[in-house]
Amino acid sequence: MSHGPSASGGALVAAPAHGAHDVPHEPVFVGAQRAELDRILSRYPTKQAALLPALWMLQDARGWVSEGGMAEVAEMLGLTPAYVKGVVTFYTMYHQHPVGRHFVQVCTTTPCNVCGAEEVVQAMLKATGCPDLGLTSPDGRFTVIEVECLGACGFATPIMVNNDFIESVTPESVARLVAELP
Amino acid sequence: MGYPHPSHPRETPILSRYFGDAEARTLAGWQARGGYEVLREALATDPQQLQGIVKDSGLRGRGGAGFPTGMKWSFMKPDGKVHYLCCNADESEPGTFKDREIMRWTPHALVEGVALAAHAIYAETAYIYIRGEFTEPYARVSRAVEEAYAAGFLGANAMGSGRRVDVHVHRGAGAYICGEETALMNSLEGRRGNPRIKPPFPAVAGLFGKPTTINNVETLTTVPHIIRHGAEWYKQYGRPDNPRSVGTKLFSVCGNVSRPGLYEVALGFPFREFLYDLCGGAPSGREIKAVIPGGSSVPILTREEAEGAVMDYEGFVAAGTMLGSGGVIVFDDRQDMVRQIARLTRFYAHESCAQCTQCREGTAWITRIMERIRDGEGTAEDLDTLVSISENMSGKTICVLSDSCATPVLSGLRKFRHEFEARIAPSRSTVAVPGALRAPAA
Numbered sequence: 102m103s104h105g106p107s108a109s110g111g112a113l114v115a116a117p118a119h120g121a122h123d124v125p126h127e128p129v130f131v132g133a134q135r136a137e138l139d140r141i142l143s144r145y146p147t148k149q150a151a152l153l154p155a156l157w158m159l160q161d162a163r164g165w166v167s168e169g170g171m172a173e174v175a176e177m178l179g180l181t182p183a184y185v186k187g188v189v190t191f192y193t194m195y196h197q198h199p200v201g202r203h204f205v206q207v208c209t210t211t212p213c214n215v216c217g218a219e220e221v222v223q224a225m226l227k228a229t230g231c232p233d234l235g236l237t238s239p240d241g242r243f244t245v246i247e248v249e250c251l252g253a254c255g256f257a258t259p260i261m262v263n264n265d266f267i268e269s270v271t272p273e274s275v276a277r278l279v280a281e282l283p
Numbered sequence: 284m285g286y287p288h289p290s291h292p293r294e295t296p297i298l299s300r301y302f303g304d305a306e307a308r309t310l311a312g313w314q315a316r317g318g319y320e321v322l323r324e325a326l327a328t329d330p331q332q333l334q335g336i337v338k339d340s341g342l343r344g345r346g347g348a349g350f351p352t353g354m355k356w357s358f359m360k361p362d363g364k365v366h367y368l369c370c371n372a373d374e375s376e377p378g379t380f381k382d383r384e385i386m387r388w389t390p391h392a393l394v395e396g397v398a399l400a401a402h403a404i405y406a407e408t409a410y411i412y413i414r415g416e417f418t419e420p421y422a423r424v425s426r427a428v429e430e431a432y433a434a435g436f437l438g439a440n441a442m443g444s445g446r447r448v449d450v451h452v453h454r455g456a457g458a459y460i461c462g463e464e465t466a467l468m469n470s471l472e473g474r475r476g477n478p479r480i481k482p483p484f485p486a487v488a489g490l491f492g493k494p495t496t497i498n499n500v501e502t503l504t505t506v507p508h509i510i511r512h513g514a515e516w517y518k519q520y521g522r523p524d525n526p527r528s529v530g531t532k533l534f535s536v537c538g539n540v541s542r543p544g545l546y547e548v549a550l551g552f553p554f555r556e557f558l559y560d561l562c563g564g565a566p567s568g569r570e571i572k573a574v575i576p577g578g579s580s581v582p583i584l585t586r587e588e589a590e591g592a593v594m595d596y597e598g599f600v601a602a603g604t605m606l607g608s609g610g611v612i613v614f615d616d617r618q619d620m621v622r623q624i625a626r627l628t629r630f631y632a633h634e635s636c637a638q639c640t641q642c643r644e645g646t647a648w649i650t651r652i653m654e655r656i657r658d659g660e661g662t663a664e665d666l667d668t669l670v671s672i673s674e675n676m677s678g679k680t681i682c683v684l685s686d687s688c689a690t691p692v693l694s695g696l697r698k699f700r701h702e703f704e705a706r707i708a709p710s711r712s713t714v715a716v717p718g719a720l721r722a723p724a725a
Binding site for chain 2: 144145146147149150151152154157178180187191192194195209210214215216248249251252255256257264265266
């Protein structure tokens with residue numbers, strides 16, 4: 102069930118069978134978003150340094166980082182789309198495919214593992230209806246992945262649901278937690 | 284106060300004094316607790332003098348390496364060049380969550396320390412690089428920076444000093460390796476987070492090619508206390524017979540322990556008393572089996588070794604391990620060490636940046652072997668292969684992630700070898716036995 106070790110970073114989420122990758126990219130950096138990017142650019146001596154923040158803005162706006170989105174970011178920062186993709190694929194948090202409305206990351210690294218994190222993962226897959234790690238539930242609401250150390254080891258098991266941190270999750274608390282998400 | 288439980292009477296809460304106190308999060312609340320007074324004084328003080336005080340205090344970097352902070356600062360001279368300060372808030376070492384609580388509860392303590400340090404190293408610009416998963420710390424620190432700008436504490440004329448101090452918060456995007464200082468700089472520059480070959484060291488050519496100092500969150504948060512109370516005050520904390528480890532240290536405690544959470548003690552504290560009196564030992568009547576005292580990259584201790592250790596840089600080295608980041612991971616007697624060490628190697632395999640062959644191949648290879656031993660499919664030769672790979676991937680790469688993967692394997696094999704051997708199925712031995720492959724007689 103678990104993905105094997107990969108030394109390449111990048112996507113932990115499986116590509117969808119069809120659909121989203123074919124939809125044309127709607128520009129993100131217009132109006133207020135453009136002004137925000139300009140404000141961010143003023144913090145750095147190079148445009149390239151605004152790459153991670155710009156990718157965050159893209160993902161916040163569209164839910165994931167598409168090829169068209171990467172091309173727009175490249176254009177804004179004077180980079181090539183290939184360079185941008187090279188950076189995107191290094192980091193685990195940029196979604197290279199669309200994900201469920203609730204992107205659930207369960208920490209299973211050793212400190213949480215000794216406290217039963219793998220049982221939380223199993224309970225999470227069951228409660229969300231996700232067929233496996235990295236796959237999205239048939240209703241499109243959830244994608245569940247295992248994540249490496251979230252840095253909240255004293256509050257095992259921590260999970261992230263999109264940008265929200267939830268601490269001390271147990272297999273027993275998973276069902277109610279999932280039921281309360283919209 | 285303490286978090287998530289009240290401070291123990293034997294703690295020395297200097298950094299953690301306001302953990303759990305929500306009012307300390309705001310600028311007004313922080314000022315009511317004496318915040319920013321020392322920054323005002325420091326901005327009017329010659330940087331050389333500030334460097335001298337920190338040097339005299341004996342403060343060592345709290346991110347893991349323990350490099351003397353004052354010495355690191357002294358590499359930054361008034362040379363007229365653009366300098367940068369980076370605050371390493373990419374806390375990702377399994378077992379470590381101290382910087383998270385500093386940022387969540389006392390974000391202004393960090394902003395004050397960052398601004399002070401920037402001035403002390405002749406920098407006008409500082410970046411706080413926060414790991415991408417730390418959404419709440421990012422929001423808290425960003426808010427604190429905004430408040431500090433609005434109050435005129437940061438900016439072109441910080442606190443009326445006539446000096447420019449800009450502080451920017453930069454969010455990572457998921458990569459353990461970006462906690463390595465040169466990888467962090469690459470990431471901040473908008474690159475893949477691959478560590479750089481040293482030299483040149485950051486003090487010569489760091490962020491954007493300029494002289495740069497990189498300090499950990501806890502280190503920078505400690506500095507204002509030292510400037511305020513003096514080097515002698517700071518040196519009182521520690522063993523009288525060990526002047527090389529002074530001050531207080533935050534320890535984040537997790538795993539199979541009764542009271543997990545943050546503890547701040549003076550260095551030189553007895554580890555046995557720490558584990559049992561402060562943290563309550565293993566939960567529900569279990570016994571401690573093993574302890575990793577300084578984050579997952581340091582050697583594992585048996586219970587006996589841990590109970591005899593002293594909590595400072597030299598004390599942990601004497602016990603055969605390291606203080607590291609102060610992330611204490613406790614394993615109780617239910618834990619299967621093979622399984623848990625295999626899980627650690629998977630972490631390193633996942634987080635390898637794949638730049639150096641020894642690390643890219645070694646972390647993945649070790650993980651495959653560890654998982655096959657875990658699953659009862661290992662051979663006796665696998666144990667020797669683990670040692671051989673571990674030795675061949677240590678000290679041979681650009682950064683120490685590779686060594687960090689080998690460490691739990693080598694220390695685990697040395698101290699819990701019987702658990703490994705018990706997993707090797709006799710039928711799986713590849714040792715040549717004449718006739719062994721022949722079908723049994725009917």
